[in-house]
Amino acid sequence: MWRSLAPVALAVCSVACGAGGAAVPPKAPEANPDEGPPGLVRPDAVAKPSGLGEAPPGVLPPPARCEGFSGAEPKDCAAGNFEERLAAALSQSDEARDLALRCLEGASEAPPGWVRALRADLAPRECGDVVVGSEAAIAGAARDLADTLIALGVGARLSRSVQAPPLPPPPFDKAQFLKHFKEVLSPWVVAQAKAVDGLSQVGPRLSGYARGVVAIEAGLADLRFVEVARKIELPEEMKKDPEIRETYLVALEQALEPRIARGRDAALVGLGEFSKQGITSDTRLSQVRSRLSELYAGRRLDALDQLLLPPLPPADESSAALKVAARLPAFYALKLSASPSVEDPKLLRARLERGVPPALWLGSLPQGTSPELATLAQRGLFHLGQVYFWAEPFARAAVIAAPEQDHTAALVSALSKVLSRGPRNAAAMMLGAPTLPPELRDVSALDALAKAKTPVAGLAELDAAYVRGLSPPANDPAFWKEQATRYQRAEKKLDGKPAKAKAAELGRAAADTEKELRRQSAP
Numbered sequence: 001m002w003r004s005l006a007p008v009a010l011a012v013c014s015v016a017c018g019a020g021g022a023a024v025p026p027k028a029p030e031a032n033p034d035e036g037p038p039g040l041v042r043p044d045a046v047a048k049p050s051g052l053g054e055a056p057p058g059v060l061p062p063p064a065r066c067e068g069f070s071g072a073e074p075k076d077c078a079a080g081n082f083e084e085r086l087a088a089a090l091s092q093s094d095e096a097r098d099l100a101l102r103c104l105e106g107a108s109e110a111p112p113g114w115v116r117a118l119r120a121d122l123a124p125r126e127c128g129d130v131v132v133g134s135e136a137a138i139a140g141a142a143r144d145l146a147d148t149l150i151a152l153g154v155g156a157r158l159s160r161s162v163q164a165p166p167l168p169p170p171p172f173d174k175a176q177f178l179k180h181f182k183e184v185l186s187p188w189v190v191a192q193a194k195a196v197d198g199l200s201q202v203g204p205r206l207s208g209y210a211r212g213v214v215a216i217e218a219g220l221a222d223l224r225f226v227e228v229a230r231k232i233e234l235p236e237e238m239k240k241d242p243e244i245r246e247t248y249l250v251a252l253e254q255a256l257e258p259r260i261a262r263g264r265d266a267a268l269v270g271l272g273e274f275s276k277q278g279i280t281s282d283t284r285l286s287q288v289r290s291r292l293s294e295l296y297a298g299r300r301l302d303a304l305d306q307l308l309l310p311p312l313p314p315a316d317e318s319s320a321a322l323k324v325a326a327r328l329p330a331f332y333a334l335k336l337s338a339s340p341s342v343e344d345p346k347l348l349r350a351r352l353e354r355g356v357p358p359a360l361w362l363g364s365l366p367q368g369t370s371p372e373l374a375t376l377a378q379r380g381l382f383h384l385g386q387v388y389f390w391a392e393p394f395a396r397a398a399v400i401a402a403p404e405q406d407h408t409a410a411l412v413s414a415l416s417k418v419l420s421r422g423p424r425n426a427a428a429m430m431l432g433a434p435t436l437p438p439e440l441r442d443v444s445a446l447d448a449l450a451k452a453k454t455p456v457a458g459l460a461e462l463d464a465a466y467v468r469g470l471s472p473p474a475n476d477p478a479f480w481k482e483q484a485t486r487y488q489r490a491e492k493k494l495d496g497k498p499a500k501a502k503a504a505e506l507g508r509a510a511a512d513t514e515k516e517l518r519r520q521s522a523p
Contacts (some may be wrong), residue, residue, distance in 0.1 A: 005207065052129055052136045052153040058191030060160040064128035068095035069119070077103035082110070098123060098131075111335055113141030115295075118332050120152040125217075125283060128156030137403045144208055145521035151210035154286075155246045158217035161199070162192045162224035167232060174235040189228075200266065209331045212273025216284045219267030223291050225259050229360055258296060267292055267505060268427045274293045275388045275425070278356035279330045285387070292430070299429050304386045307415065308459050308499060310408045311377055322350045330355025345372045348380070356380040361393050370438055371403035375412075378402075382412050385419060391428055395420040407449075410462070411456045414445035418467055436471040443468055450489070458493030461486060462503050469510070477517040483510035 031202060051357050066336075078085070082104065089100035098119055105115045116138055120131035129136070129152075136149045166188055168180040196218065203214035229252060238244045267288045274285055293300040317323045325333065325347050333351065340359045343347055361384060365377055378400040385393035398416035402409035421439040423429035429436070446464035450457050465486035473479050487507030 049052070052132070052134050052150070052157075055129070055157050056191075056195035058161065058188070058195045059157050059199075059310050060163055062127055062130045062156070063124075065124065066130040069098045069123040069127050070130050071099075071102065071427075073102045073105055074099060081320070083324060084320040087320035087327075090324060090327040099420075111142060113138035113145040114332065114335055117145055117148045118154060118329070119449065120156075120346060122150070122334070123502075125159045126156050128152035128159075129154075131157070138284060141229070144210065147206040147247065148331070149209035150202065151206055151213040154199050155213045155217040158199050158214070158221045161195050161221050162228065165228045165231070167228075169318055170233055171236050173237060174380070177235050186460070188457040192225075196225075203269075208273060209277050212270040212277075213284065215266045216288050219270060220284075220288055220291060221261045221266075221272060222259055222263030222266060223295070226263070226295075227255050262428065264292060264295070268430065271388060272427050275384070275390060275460050276358065277331050277334070278358050278361065278384060279354075280352075280356060280383055281354045282329065286300065289387075292426075296430055301389055301426055301430070303470060304389060304419070307386070307414065307463050307465075308502070309415075310456070310459070312349070312376075313351070315353055316346045319349065320345060325350035326353045328354065330357075330502060342377070343373065345370065345376055346487055348373065348376050352376065352380045353381070356384045356393075361396060362383030365400065371406065374400050375403065375409045378409060378412050378416075382416055385416070388426055389423060390425045391420050391422050392424070394422070405455045407454045410454075411446075411449055412462065414449055415463060415467070417445050417470070418443055438471055438473070441468045441473075442465075450493075458490055458495065458499070458503075461490035464505075465490060465510075467505065469506075475517055475521070477514045477521070480510045480514035480517065483507075484514060 022203065034359045036159045085100070085104060085107075089097055089104065091379065092100055101119050101122075102114055104110065107115070116132060120128045122330055123131050132149045132153045138149065139145065141149065142286075168177055168185070168186050171215065172180070200214070200218035200221075203211050205220060205362075206214060219226060234245060234248060238248070270288065271285075274282065279285060293302045315322070315326045317326055324336075328336070330351075333355070334357070342357050343366065348357075348360075359477050361381055365374060378397045381393040381397035381400075384390065385397065394416045398413055398420050400413070402413045421437055421442075423436065442463040446460045446467070449460035450464060465483055468486075469483055472483075484507050487503045487510060491503035494503055
């Protein structure tokens with residue numbers, strides 16, 4: 001049986017590994033959970049790159065829509081206050097926004113290279129190299145902005161790699177598959193692997209945010225190899241044999257593991273860099289969190305997205321400054337104002353739309369902080385911890401005193417206390433123990449809120465049960481029985497159909513788990 005399967009398995013496994021000896025991913029490195037996984041060289045240890053040059057063979061050309069994000073400064077640019085013009089530009093979308101931003105490229109109020117990098121970041125990801133140009137350089141740009149220009153160009157090319165794989169169209173037999181692999185798929189795989197490997201090597205030469213951009217795009221490109229390999233179908237005569245199919249799938253997953261580990265490690269490096277910038281809203285961030293959570297379902301990076309909290313009040317955008325704060329990506333806000341104020345509640349609330357200023361999670365609130373500012377800071381820190389499954393922001397949020405009678409702040413504080421006992425960061429969670437700390441099951445602070453007659457009692461009940469469920473004891477049906485009871489209580493206390501439906505769904509899942517565990521333990 002194995003002799004009949006071997007040619008096909010070896011062919012597909014070479015896709016999983018990247019094809020060709022030079023393209024096989026290295027063994028996943030050991031990681032320090034405090035720093036994120038290594039595998040990228042320190043930026044000061046490698047020469048800084050210069051320009052983008054030609055895209056590697058195999059990388060798709062920029063799509064036609066990228067043409068709308070290139071060109072010189074328009075001749076009819078309006079004069080006026082820089083902040084107001086920036087706010088007006090950011091209020092638009094797509095090509096119209098880019099056209100308005102081009103008018104600001106020469107503005108003295110922005111650091112050299114800032115507007116060009118912002119344009120490339122706001123354009124579709126695959127268009128970054130079109131926006132920054134082949135040189136990817138602006139005279140006088142500081143190191144971090146110069147690096148970002150390079151990163152956005154390289155990242156665009158990485159995002160266009162491992163796309164549109166020429167998979168064999170079924171139905172086909174073994175001979176047809178092997179012919180297609182040799183003549184079509186194998187050359188494509190080799191070209192893509194070389195392109196990804198070459199582009200990825202730029203990342204270690206960059207700093208901060210720029211390194212994060214390349215690392216995330218490189219991780220996503222590696223993980224696309226996994227998707228390609230899993231989409232390849234077996235020849236018809238093999239697909240019908242359950243034993244052959246099972247043997248093949250086992251062999252494939254073993255071959256995929258190094259590529260998955262490499263993509264994961266690169267992605268975690270990128271997440272570490274993004275977290276330092278306080279970034280909470282970014283397309284790359286959303287995509288990589290989703291992909292990692294799919295691959296590591298038992299340790300989902302996005303698990304905390306399921307928690308329920310009352311919404312923040314809408315951001316005030318009544319002035320140009322507030323519009324800019326609400327719409328400017330976090331990295332660019334820091335470059336435009338090196339020491340952003342975190343003492344203005346309206347400005348901080350607007351900034352929380354895109355990120356959490358590092359000044360907030362690195363420093364401490366001044367004495368006499370108003371209750372409004374304290375609750376906003378608490379919510380910002382909580383959201384940062386939630387996005388990255390990061391204990392430090394939770395710990396900082398937990399020590400912010402909740403204003404009296406502010407039930408939402410009390411709920412955030414109680415949740416923060418529990419979650420501060422969780423993994424130190426995403427790397428610690430994904431590379432450490434296979435289960436989350438049992439301390440997460442101590443939800444006494446949330447239980448106290450759930451028992452009180454307040455507007456957040458139902459939310460506290462549901463969130464307490466959900467957090468407990470992240471770290472269940474092994475093979476304990478009594479635990480899941482209690483979980484089901486907790487969700488039933490939450491359903492009764494919650495307002496609104498969506499929240500009630502969620503509690504009911506989670507309760508049914510807990511009850512099903514209890515039944516299955518009891519069935520398995522029955523003599």
